[in-house]
Amino acid sequence: MKCTFVPSVCSYCGTGCGLLFETIDGRINSTIPMKTHPVSQGKLCIKGWNLHEHINSPMRLKQPMVKTFGRFINASWEEAIQITADRFKEIIVEHGPDSVGVLVSAKMSNEENYLAQKLARAVFGTNNVDHCARL
Amino acid sequence: MTNSIHGIEKSNCIFVIGSNTTANHPLISRRIMRAKEKGARLIVADPRGIQLSRFADVAIRHRLGSDTALLNGMMHIIIENGWQSSAYIRERTEGYEEFAASVKMATPEFTADATGVDVEDLYQMARLYGTSKAASLLYAMGITQHTTGVDNVKSCCNLAMLCGNVGIPGGGVNPLRGQNNVQGACDMGGLPNVFTGYQPVADEKMREKFSKAWNCTLSNIPGQTITDMIPAILDGKLKALYVIGENPKLSDPDWNHLNRALKELKFLVVQDLFLSETAQVADVVFAASSLAEKEGTFTNTERRCMKFEQAVEPLANTLPDWKILSQLSTAMGYPMHYANPSEIFDELAALTPSYGGMSYARLGLDGLQWPCPDAAHPGTVYMHKESFSRGKGKFHAISYQPPAEKPDETYPYFLTTGRMFAHFHTGTMTRTSPHLDIEQRDGYVEINPEDAAALQVKEGDMLTIISRRGELDVPARLTSVVNPGTLFLPIHFGESAANILTSSEAFDPLAKIPEYKVSAVNVYKSKPPPERV
């Protein structure tokens, strides 16, 4: 049996509480507050304590999907990525780079936000980048 | 936050305005209560009677949207009584004279009239904040989600500078950010006008730097904000949208307006953990891995960049966001091949002065607070110690503007929106958590028992709420947390989506933030559904 305690940071509000994911055989069993964390000092709120539940939810998406004739069809990553890249390229050629917008996410990591705006600016060629800071 | 979360405990006076901290930033409310228990004074200004109000030395319920009037009124009293910090104003700020002249008009009588707050309470608030050295001001969306959002924030800064509270431990102007990495998303250039670290896209030098690093040409035209993108879609200017980890169908103002816009799009891609309301109408859905299935960093509200580790393998055929983005970029003809997030972090740290001294090795489990410009820098616990980023702190003369909508004959009630403690934002994550779902299964609207009595409504009865934009049915929760004439609707529940009622036209002209906190509505008891025979 493999059991681990993996340090993480709560992904709900902006406080940034420290926690541990208790995993048993590759599945998260519970969320435990990190006792010595500088921000949260071993305490969590109701959302933090249950952080693993949304991760374990059976409602999670499990593969990419492409809408065909109004219905979602499961796709491979290669297909989904290629279809998306082709559509974006077409639209950029036809309407210019500023016809595309990217909404990055306050839920993604710094690294991922960096890549998302790099994608918009360097690849799409637009500064139409925003996220839900206002909402 | 200019200061740090633990620094709140060092404060002698805490002024909370527009933040229901115990519900929305519970572990920050811990620090507030600890400061209070050590003897700090607590002032709470919120249109609702929130949990923190019970412990406040002064708790007021000012009229929705009257924040600048309230703050100006407080500053008027502070100046009248000579409680301002003259040496600080002289040495560290500018624009004081013009500002002071503008505040002169905000007499206690005028303020009481505009805010509905008792003159004596105003005086006590001003006295407590004005005479306690090291006073900390905390605010959240109650300050910013207004047509006067920027003015409100500037007024908070005016107040803090007036009393010399910026740049000292235990002081500061401290916005509490609502999403775990909203600070990071801003820092990383997730905004239309700046690259990472707030380096403007319109600045030739910055463009050159990024252009060289990324080996491409870059547009010098600042892009559109989310609030501008929706009308741009309807005008036919924006054709495709790539939405990552957001659910604008519930979070954006004016549901009807947005729905029409999304239909107009030629191409919509949504990347999410769940088939959110927005993902349902997408052309392509990318299934992303969750927080526990990847590593990376988040930057919290006190600018602390913290590492999170991978706990389990990605679920089924999902991919971490950084892999999806890299693959898409590569497919678009711009190869991105990163071995791991650490490589991406090193690239962004090299381009972002405030993150310049950070690396995975240095972050550890405690993280580092930016600015952290070089590898020897210990990080910054509180900002603006010697001087402000722009040199001198600037006072802004702000005059009170009422909200865009006020109750009238047709729409006689105020409606305000927000979060409740057991759920988060659009509920995509929390409503799929069994323990959070038990705590609050369905949407509700808070209504004062007086209003409920007038409408002959009991707890749990269905109410129909109508605004100029739309209408919805939602069960009533009777509580004196809201004043008579005011309703509160949580934003988490798709079946009673607050943005059916809120406006897409009322937003701050500068920040483009929608006025979620104030709408005019009417309410009546829903007609029971026709009985089935």
Next chain:
Amino acid sequence: MKKKVKKWLEDGSVDVFLGYKMVHGHPLPHCFTLEDVAEVDELIVSEARYSLEKIATHLTRQDPKIKIGLLARDCNQRAINILSVWHQLDLEKIKTLNVNCCPSNLKAHPDCSYMTVETPGAYKQQVGIDNTIDTETADAFSKEAKTIRWMYEFQKCIKCYGCRNICPVCFCTECSLEHKDLIGPGNLPPQVPIFHLVRAAHMAGRCIDCGLCEDACPMDIPLRLLYRKVNRIVKDVFDYDTGESSEQSPFSLIGDSVKLTLKPM
């Protein structure tokens, strides 16, 4: 200590060993195994306390045959005892490595040394309950003062359920705190004082006074004192020593009329 753990893992007397390991200056719980036996060199006794025995119940639930070793202070020992009495752990499959606790600055139990006790602030002392006082001092308040002071503490509650979640001896599948007929959901603070009194009632004959609940409470509510008081009553009325006795408490809420079931082993 390390030698012993290695030996246990190697000779199969335990399948896993729960202890602590330092990660970037933070003592974190760690599950040591035979596969990574070299890691045992990093085993430490942590100043921060995690409920290792609760984790042991999680492992047992996955695999009832698993043999678990763990570092145990006196409070862990008492918890293990309770968990065994209530059939959540099988003592034959648990091996403890006893850790000496330094003298505590808390009274009554000189064994929870590492919980640093800070003097509560002046305002809390004035209107609330000082977390460091004993049950006698708390009893000495007048009836009115008692009510006001405890109500002050309960009103701070942000309903995180941390006291229950961290509790090593809380294992019911259905929890009364989430029973909407007992406590109305969706409100902050949760019904004062029902929420805390319901939990206190459930702690009678159960609480082993480890103090983890108070440690986990974001609002510094003196939970430990409250549950200690309840257990004092159990001792006075039934002469039952919670955590020491080898039988189930005579004062059990788990009966026919209550819809609560024990988690299956």
